[in-house]
Amino acid sequence: MTEIKKVAVIGAGVMGSGIAAHVANAGIPVILLDIVPQGANDRSALAKGAIEKMLKTKPAPFMHPKVAKLVTPGNLEDDLDKLADVDWICEAIIENVDLKRKLYAQLEEKRKKGSIVTSNTSTIPLDLLTEGLPESFAADFAVTHFFNPPRYMRLFELVKGPKTKPAVIDALRRFGDVKLGKEVVDCKDRPGFIANRIGIYWSTVATALAYDMGLTVEEADSIVGKPMGIPKTGIFGLADLTGIDLGPYVVGSMLKTLPKTDPLHQFYKADHPLNALMQKMIKDGYTGRKGKGGFYRNRGKEALDLKTGEYRATKRANLESAKVARKGLRALVEHEDKGGQYAWGVASRVLSYAADLVPEIVDDILAVDLAMKTGYAWKYGPFEQIDQLGTKWFADKLKAAGMPIPKMLEVAAGRPFYKEENGKVYQLTTKGDYAEIVVAPDAWMLADIKRGKQPIASNRGASLWDVGDGVACLEFHTKMNAVDADIITMVKEAGKIDKKGFKALIIGNDADNFSVGANVGIALFQANIAMWPAIEQGISEGQDAYMKLKYAPFPVVSAVAGMALGGGCEITLHSDAIQAHAESYMGLVEVGVGVIPGWGGCKELITRAITNKRRPGGPMPALAQVFEAISTAKVATSAMEARDMLILRDGDGITMNRRRLLADAKAKALKLAEDYKPPVPVEISLPGPTAKAAMSLAVEGFFQQGKATKHDVVVSGALANVVSGGKTDITEVITEKKLLELERENFMSLIKTSATLDRIEHMLTKGKPLRN
Template sequence: MKIERAAVIGAGVMGAGIAAHFANAGIPVVLLDIPAKEGDRSAIAKGAVQKMLKTDPAPFMHPKNAKLITTGNLEDDLNLLADVDWIVEAIIENPAIKADLYKRIDPVRKPGSVVSSNTSTIPLNLLVEGQSERFRKDFLITHFFNPPRYMRLLEIVGGTDTRADALAAVADVCDRRLGKGVVHCKDTPGFIANRIGVFWIQTAVNAAVDLGLTVEEADAVGGRPMGIPKTGVFGLMDLVGLDLMPHIAKSMLATLPPNDPYRDSVREHPVIAKMIAEGYTGRKGKGGFYRLNKANGAKVKESVDLRTGEYRPSEKARLDSVSAAGRDLRKLCEHPDKGGRFARRVLAHTLAYAASLVPEIADSIVAVDEGMRLGYNWKQGPFELIDRLGTAWFAELCRSEGLPVPALVETAAGRPFYRVEDGKLQHLTTAGVYDTVVRPDGVLLLSDVKRAAGNKPVWKNGSASLWDIGDGVLCCEFTSKMNAVDGDIMAAYGKAMKLIGDGKGEWKALVIHNEADNFSVGANLGLALFALNIGMWSQIEEMVEAGQRTYRALRYAPFPVVAAPSGMALGGGCEILLHSDHVQAHAETYVGLVEVGVGLIPGWGGCTEMLARYARNPKAPRGPMPPVATAFETISLAKVAKSAAEARDLMFLRATDGITMNRDRLLADAKAKALELAAGYTPPEKDSYVLPGPGGKAALDLFVEGFALQGKVTPHDKVVCSALAEILTGGDADISKPVGEDDLLRLERKAFMELVRTPGTIDRIEHMLTTGKPLRN
């Protein structure tokens, strides 16, 4: 069966978010809720859509996606369900109310349409009690995580009567079109991620209170050192809402087996109860464990004292265990201070609990690890964390904490849960043997390529590696800190061009891709500042010129270059995309030329390429000034597209560039496009432009001056904008003569070198490196 149209019943935060994400995938969707008591009877669903258009972070990848949502109400518009292939129920977690809804929609839905519940607490067998045989065959659970656009996990649960083709169709559309990491779970309380996640949260809160840690200390230990987001536990509770936790506990206690360890972990902490009663429920309330106190005109970050419940100024955690251990998880646990004791208790209890639940909640450890990575943003799942500690060492940790050693850990008998055999990743099964981890069709992961190659690239240096991804395609992977672009990355491009040559030998094409959180945050500012401080002006100019040469060489190479970004692609990272023949972007790619924030202009051809794109835009007004003005606005305001769809609006991506919803499919899509382009490839021709010259620059300067008089432009903004205007208008260009790319690149270099010598720019660079925020000087 195919799923081309969908419906969501329940226009609350979760239901509306699911509807928005259907629209992001290009799937028309009906959104229904109860009738409003006054006025427009469909006002609740309509209001939810309007609210999402104003929400930040945005549920929609592009505002136009809202047009794919048809709103209505459950009394007047049930007939709209007759045309949809999949109905998602996302209403209150009450079995009786859900059962009544199912009986109402069953007669009107079309035969063979799928119905799913977004529940995370009610067992499927309870939901289908008393429903028709037809309904039971078409019913399953699809548990989205909030917010649906950004959280990748989608837990699917089928019942004993659920049709196999219904499960397969939903899993396929969630994977390929919604971009979800689909994990099949068993019909058990909390499924995978929440079953483990709520136990982890409760355990960590108990341990912090018992061991006398501050919230900052607990989050410092239980965050990044464990591969968990920097929010840690208390920051995460602020994010989801403290008032949600008692409801989750009540639901879990109502359905969990009598001997489940979670029952012993649930404790009411007076400080937390007091916070909830007084409205301190987290970010959605007046504050939570952390808050920003804006009293007396100042903004002071404050934290709750877990002993008294009173707020105090936040303090950076200073624990010897964290500083001494670094990324060594076992060393962290072995440290004698309270941070080490906290790590031991939390990891022992949480990981032992997770290990004890296989095969109860899922058939394999792979599903459990995937669930925690995608649902809670852990860098590694529970079994991967046990491998970091060592299975034998972890067994001893359990004993020392008074815990029974899980059967699966006993089965491991000192062996790792994951191993690489013949270049393939394998996982330990409950039978005690290893099985190969199988990827879905159409998934190509660079991590798998590296394993198959024995971690031996075709070529590498300190900041980049070249990998053979098959069929004559090379992949350039960045490995520098935050994938900042430096001389080694430029050298890797040069090496790739030499290896590929004319594209008619062993190698045919180049893909630029990595699996880090961010594609590239731009140029390495630390190196630039070092060079500035010792006056290495000639080396800086050579760096700029070398970058221009390299990017232009890629642009006009005799073989196709395909960039496959995800996450942030800023500054020099954005310029890589601008010089590629094709960009196959993950839907969650955030693109922008942000150099003005550090007092500079795009110096590696970014100005030139953006001018070219706006000049070629068939929808733009004719004449020399419109493309200049648009490029000036985009670059001077450091506009950043908040999705790949928005990047098309700003022309960081072209209409011909591709968007991949599922990040795991990105490299395969990019490789396929590279091979398609390689057949009969010819490089593009160089451009020239008619530019307005000094008159155009004067107009832009006047425009900036107007904003300066309104207090919207700082003194150094004016300096940077003037330099940018000089480039985009062609310097002293004669409007009757075309300006070539080489002329524009020369103007870029000149402007960059002038700006980099100014005190205002140096101050901005230093401030960015120190604080991570732009300086408004």
């Protein structure tokens, strides 16, 4: 198999530069080339400007500023010779087939033999792109379609041509999966491939129907949003996010290439009033969030009236159907109000459309569902949604409405598209039989392991599972995986798994977030009735549970993905190692609710900073870094940034593909178990009152400048007391036990203040910190 060790991206626009940035995120050197601007002093100004812009962009295309150094800017006139040692050249220029072919002819002269060339197109058929080019070029050519922004959108559509070598597809699939962390979906060479073919039709239907049925943009977004498993932006909010000016372009491109029999031709009407309104918006600069506004403006405080074209104050949608949707998709589409009718209008057309595209665009239904979930962030794919409705119910409902029955619905004949038997999952094929969905041994989710099995131990907050080879997995399953007494109980149980024959433990789950921290609602309730001994006991039990895990006679590896905050971050700090998904957002954020980390988080960062061999001279710079991180509730915006904060250490790993995280964590745990010895207890020396005074002085300065609040000073003072070591000096030894006592004492002093209780209540009711 061809190994991709160096990449070139041609085209430094938003998409091309984003692809280059994500290749750099994977640690792969990449050359970014674009044209020479007319009259430019710097001939590589476009590529250099794109890199500079990405370093300032939020959300950031780069996982860490340092990886930008892996991107080498250049231009297409002076730097084509640099392609001689590149393994993969990805073209991402404008959608013009003549320009692309001209570029390919230039690449053919300069690229090394056997190097892969791909296009990021989604509108031009592959056979047109390679027309007139040598067979050797066609053999190395494919389409690799990323979704924007490339760092965050997981879908990677892969299309081969009739002459593409199998080794090319194998190399791209492996690289996209392991290195780039993508859900690689093989597609047929059809217009829009999978996600855009369905997604463009879906957005066209949902917006036009909303207008025709007299819904406001708020009402439409309240239905074609969370109730239908769509991102919370809703359909009009999504248009604002992607750019309203993009809509006519992508629809126009699809209409040019789709057969006249495609439903998009029947549904899309150029003279529809909504299209006229959108054209006027584009002309006036109302292109969405990147323009003066879109269907919403003024940070969502105003919404566009679709009938008058004027802005008005945003109104809260109050459709009963949106509330009924909690009972499921069928309850929503069966509801008689206009929201329910709208939901059925969208679902009936879009799900039918998707069900009729198999096997035209792809041979299996799973690929369709994966594409929509990872490319358009749908919670459920079209075939999963039809299963929720019931295939027979859906077919009967379509028939009653006088709508055609899709091919795959006829194949299903009342049976589900997916079924589970004996711990395995099967999908319905186009032939009408069921095929097993095979789970790779190095790429699985916990649900794949749990299916058909019982846990080793379980309570309402967490469970222990046997994941094979003598490894157990501790899974949290509270709301947002917030740590509560049940989880602490199961952490204690996990500390004894060696007595049940296990040799290693991983801590992880399938949720979007590892854990958002402690359940502060419980602490607020206890504090309001002055249950101080109960709160202190909870802190002590958490400290004890985490410490026993740290010094257990077997290795513990935390498999982190999404948010690992507060108490959730603290358990990872007490693990022997962390295997983090690249998109891990970790930090100790307790000051936001007016307390400090109380389950050993301060202790762990302090000891790591002091014992860090690369720390600057003397303890103060290292302690200042810890103090700043905790006092500002700093959260790493990637696993790479978490390494800077000492949350991840040198031996910790980063996994790009979420589906591979638990398998990588298990492999790390087994490796550690080969000759495992528990860590040696840490003893350090800290400066004491002199360090506390310096930290407190800095916070007082921020208070005087208006950058810190009155209670910030109080909370930071308590934190400074812990980070400095309390009443000690640099000649004395401080144990972990002493640091835990300091954490507990200072946590309790803060939880008893009314200002902290106000912060906790505000966070619970408003979802954001109170600046008091």
